[in-house]
Amino acid sequence: MRASINHATGEARLTPESDEDIWHIERVLGPGDIVKSQSMRRFKPGEGESGDKRPVTVEIVAEKIEFHEQTGRLRITGKIKSGHPEEYIQIGAYHTIDVIPGEQVSVVKKWKPYQLERLKEAQSESRRPKLAIVAMDEEKATIALVKGYGVRKVCEIESRASKKDERKVHAQAVAKYYGAILDKVKGYGHRVIVAGPGFEKDNFRKFVEQNDKDVLARLSFEGCSNCEMSGIYELMRQGIVSKIAGQERAAREIEQMNEFIGAISGGPSSGTGGSGLAAYGRKAVAEALAYGAIERLMVNDELVRREEEIEKLVEKAEESGARVVYFNAHEYAGKQLEGFGGIAAFLKFKVK
Template identity: 30%
Template structure:
């Protein structure tokens, strides 16, 4: 994401969408009632007579909407903003939808909250984060997935061919690895490829990649995990075994903070979760880091809580429910806090 213009007095910020992850950030920034401006298309209708309107070609124009609804679909590379036209050469008061994607720009006018401005800065910095691809392997399959700032996208699952009379074991293994390397070759794996899983299959796969795709082998790392598949990817994200690149990603940060909260809960330490406990801890000025799902942050009753945390110099992290850490936070009511000191909740 790139900031093209910022006017603090009017609350106007113009943004350039540079990556698909930026769409997720904008989804979390735009709320009903905001004004959003972008270039879009409207069709004029020229009436010949009362019975037959003539349909004209769509015309490109600058349109301003009062937002009613925002829609984001996982891994679709598209964001939809619905609203009522407040500024345009025509059709004032009618409904319109912006379909935004990479390379589009938009202007948002609103009363900005502190955590929203912080999110924009994070998105600007995250534009330079590397694309990371995972290969989670066991003796039955390889799962290929990529890490986005809002979750993990499963790209493919390659099943190992059955070993039988027609295929000696060695041939079946070679066929399996050849299919995997073919998929790697046809995919933009980004700046890092991480092979993970239990046992020694990952080592054998790495040797095949080094032989057939030496340039990709140079950016490949191996990590032992107790699980394969998506569970193995989630295990790597929890920390400890991940590289510095992985630890800096948004999903890894959110996952690590949720795991830290769960650890504090398990040992009855510095934690609060659920509306009542978090509100109490906030009033005490005890909140160090507030974790809230993006679904919950849109609710009006949460706004005063966020302001109190910001005033007390606490950190606010909006957590995506589209990965395991976010789903765990959602099971706690979507709201939790790591505290500066222990509070007795008994």
């Protein structure tokens, strides 16, 4: 993402370069924000005429904000505040701005520290290598992409090979299976982890080496217990994805939740537990913050956007020098965190 912010006026000019960037923009927007962009608006020259769409520059006051994950498009709907050409603009009428990669959008608002931090994170993530994961065994391969906003299953490829087939027929079916996986992998210009139980991934490696050595340089081979999405999440919990992808957001969240669960394991079911250097739930976290005990705060982004109490708590934590990590509430780790009240913290010292 390309971003420039005028702190005096509160205007941020944002140019997303991917659907991950657009997702980050959606996360920092809220009702009442002023959004300006080039758009298309239907112009009816006369009554009863259907008219046609004309290009306009329009400024709206946001009311409804929707990110469409399948298309990677952000739709922002609100009443028109200003725009030009004036003959195509009706002040006070509703309009929807579509935010897509490559097109600049301006946002004017009172920016909060965590929102500015997210924009910085989006710029940083855009420079990191992207990653695909193939979890495979002799029967099936599951392919997923690790993106800034989470892990997305792309497809499944099934093998038609049967051990009942004669050797030549079986070998041809296996080669076709491997070839289908290789064709999919070749479409990604970034790193790919190939993992699975047993020796199938090793056999696939030999196939790639014989058929496309250039692709082999982008592949990393690891072990996991199965070829389903659960096998892919297993890789992320083990820290393998972060090591290869350079701390991809989704993997980082899973690792931190594992660390947190380890810190509280064996302890009581509320407040602090385990070593005593962790707290969860708004009451326990607020108490730890009052003592200046929070080292790192984890919070679901939806909770911050939805509840003013949590937003103020997060702001106080940032002011105290604590590092704040915002989780995607709709992803694997975010759902885990939701089970702990949507907010948790690592502590510098025990709080009684």
